[in-house]
Amino acid sequence: MRPVMPRLDRLLSGLLPGGLLLVLLLLPQIAAAARLHELSGRTMGTTWQVRVVSDAEPARLRAGIQAQLDEVVAQMSTWEDGSDISRFNRADAGSVHGLPAAFFEVLDAALALAADTGGAYDPTVGPLVNLWGFGPDGERSAPPDDAAIAGVMARSGWQRLALDRRTRTVAQPGGLYLDLSSIAKGYGVDRVAGYLDGTGSEAWLVEVGGELRSRGRKPDGLPWRVGIEQPAPDDRRDAPASGDEQPQLSGIVLEPDDLAVATSGDYRHYFETGQGRFSHTIDPRSGRPVTHGLASVTVLHTSCMQADALATALTVLGPDAGYRYAVERGLAVLFFVHDGDGFQRRMTPAFERQLQP
Numbered sequence: 001m002r003p004v005m006p007r008l009d010r011l012l013s014g015l016l017p018g019g020l021l022l023v024l025l026l027l028p029q030i031a032a033a034a035r036l037h038e039l040s041g042r043t044m045g046t047t048w049q050v051r052v053v054s055d056a057e058p059a060r061l062r063a064g065i066q067a068q069l070d071e072v073v074a075q076m077s078t079w080e081d082g083s084d085i086s087r088f089n090r091a092d093a094g095s096v097h098g099l100p101a102a103f104f105e106v107l108d109a110a111l112a113l114a115a116d117t118g119g120a121y122d123p124t125v126g127p128l129v130n131l132w133g134f135g136p137d138g139e140r141s142a143p144p145d146d147a148a149i150a151g152v153m154a155r156s157g158w159q160r161l162a163l164d165r166r167t168r169t170v171a172q173p174g175g176l177y178l179d180l181s182s183i184a185k186g187y188g189v190d191r192v193a194g195y196l197d198g199t200g201s202e203a204w205l206v207e208v209g210g211e212l213r214s215r216g217r218k219p220d221g222l223p224w225r226v227g228i229e230q231p232a233p234d235d236r237r238d239a240p241a242s243g244d245e246q247p248q249l250s251g252i253v254l255e256p257d258d259l260a261v262a263t264s265g266d267y268r269h270y271f272e273t274g275q276g277r278f279s280h281t282i283d284p285r286s287g288r289p290v291t292h293g294l295a296s297v298t299v300l301h302t303s304c305m306q307a308d309a310l311a312t313a314l315t316v317l318g319p320d321a322g323y324r325y326a327v328e329r330g331l332a333v334l335f336f337v338h339d340g341d342g343f344q345r346r347m348t349p350a351f352e353r354q355l356q357p
Contacts, residue, residue, distance in 0.1 A: 036219050037061060043069040044077065044185055046209035050192065053219060054201040061199065068191040069208070075103040076184045078126070085178055093174025104168045106180055106187050106305065107161075113309050114158040117325070121313035122284035124156045126179030132289060134280040149287040156284070186262055186308025189213050193304070213260035213304045223255040231265065231295045231336050231343055252334065252345075254354060260304035264311035265296025265336070281315050292318035293338040300332035300354055319346060326350075 037058045039050045043066070050065055075084045088097050099107065110123040126135065131152050133140030155175040162171045189208050193215070196204045203216025205224045214224040254261065264281075279289040297314045301307035310331065314322035319337045323346060326333040332350035336343045 039065060041066050041069075043188065044073060044181075044209060045079065046185075048188075048192070048206075048208045050196070050204060050206050051218075051224075052196055052201050052204040053216065054196070054199060054204075056199050056201070061196075061201075064195055064199070065192050068195050069188050072102060072184055072188045072191060075100050076106060076180045076187075078179055078181070085180065088170070088172060089177050091172040093172060095172045096169050097172065098167075098169050101168075102187070102191070104163075106183055107163060107170065107178075108165065109305060110180060110183050110309060111158055111161060111163060113306075113313060117313045117317065119158065119285050120283065120316040121182075121309060122156070122158045123178055123180055123183070124158055124161070124176055125282055125284040126181075127152045127156055127177050128282045128284065128287050129179075129280070132280070132282060134282075153287045158284075182264075182312040183305055183309040185209050186211050186260065186304035186306070189260060189304035189308075211260070211262045211304055211308050212256075214256050215258055217257075223257055226254045226256055226261055228252040228254065228298055228334065229263075252355065254300070256300060256354075259300050259302060259354075260307045261298065261300055262304060262307035262311045263296055263298045264315045265294075283316050290316060290318060292320075294319045294322065295336045295338050295343055297322065297336075298334040300351065323348065 035053050035055060037050075037052050037054060039052070039058060039062045041048050041062065048065070048069060050061075052061060054061060073080060073083065077083045078085055078089065080086060084097075084100060084103050091097065107123070110121070113121045114123065128149070129135050131144050131148060156177070160173045160176055161178070162173070164170070185208050189206050189211050190213065192206045192208070193204070193213050196206070197215075203214075203218065203224075205214040206212060212226065214226075217223050279291075281290045282288065283290050294315060297311050299307040299311045299314065301310065310333075314326060314333060314335075316322075317325055319335050323333075323335060325331075326348045330350050331348060332354055333348045334351050335346040337346060
């Protein structure tokens with residue numbers, strides 16, 4: 001808004017009756033622009049960014065946002081030895097654990113989605129992901145054998161979790177490793193959104209590690225606009241970086257007022273051996289990487305927690321079963337499907353209705 005200010009100074013120094021109206025119209029925009037704060041930080045091994053229109057002090061807002069995200073980490077990060085989830089994962093068989101409110105809400109939602117997708121979404125899939133070389137143990141030069149896969153699957157499975165909604169407790173059946181990373185980032189976005197609403201903020205755009213949610217309009221009166229990235233055939237995790245790469249946009253632009261946007265996909269994360277290419281997306285039902293041609297999924301939802309988890313579930317289900325699942329439930333979803341050296345788009349009717357003319 002800096003270019004506006006000199007023009008306003010000139011108008012104030014020589015006002016005409018018609019100019020008075022122009023000044024009065026500009027003043028609210030100038031005031032709003034001065035209240036647009038851009039804040040950022042780190043959480044969950046990634047970054048967060050917030051643009052917010054608010055009268056509150058930026059330092060106070062930033063501290064409040066970080067506190068919300070730190071609480072999610074303290075309860076649900078498997079990278080923190082002292083977190084609630086890490087203590088559960090280390091616990092003895094048969095032990096019962098009271099869950100903090102946030103942990104309980106996220107786990108309850110994760111188990112509901114696991115049941116609804118027939119196990120395509122599973123918050124206990126972490127050890128399988130690690131076995132295939134996409135976890136903290138690092139990459140593999142060859143796929144694991146059948147015995148190793150069967151051994152890990154015997155200790156996994158969302159059905160082994162006994163969540164008591166009345167007492168808000170969960171039992172550790174023994175050796176079960178819970179990982180909520182596919183839903184916790186989205187929940188963190190929702191927590192920040194709720195915090196900003198509680199401060200009386202007029203409008204905001206919240207992004208944590210690529211998952212985002214927005215509300216209201218920018219100071220210039222225009223909506224927040226989000227471009228959807230298109231997968232690139234040679235865009236993968238071990239490609240050399242030049243430092244000036246720019247995302248390839250698909251041409252799809254969203255204005256997600258009161259909506260969250262989450263994306264999941266395999267086009268950046270895989271390894272190749274003489275036995276083929278193996279996606280980082282592991283199907284919990286088979287214990288093996290998915291073999292369908294789905295490259296990425298983008299989900300729009302009123303809840304970023306739900307959008308985050310749904311994006312993972314649909315990536316496992318694939319372009320056909322995932323599309324049917326989304327349409328049956330009225331979900332707004334964009335699929336990018338591998339097609340030779342490129343990609344095809346497939347949108348659900350609910351997603352098409354969100355596109356701007």
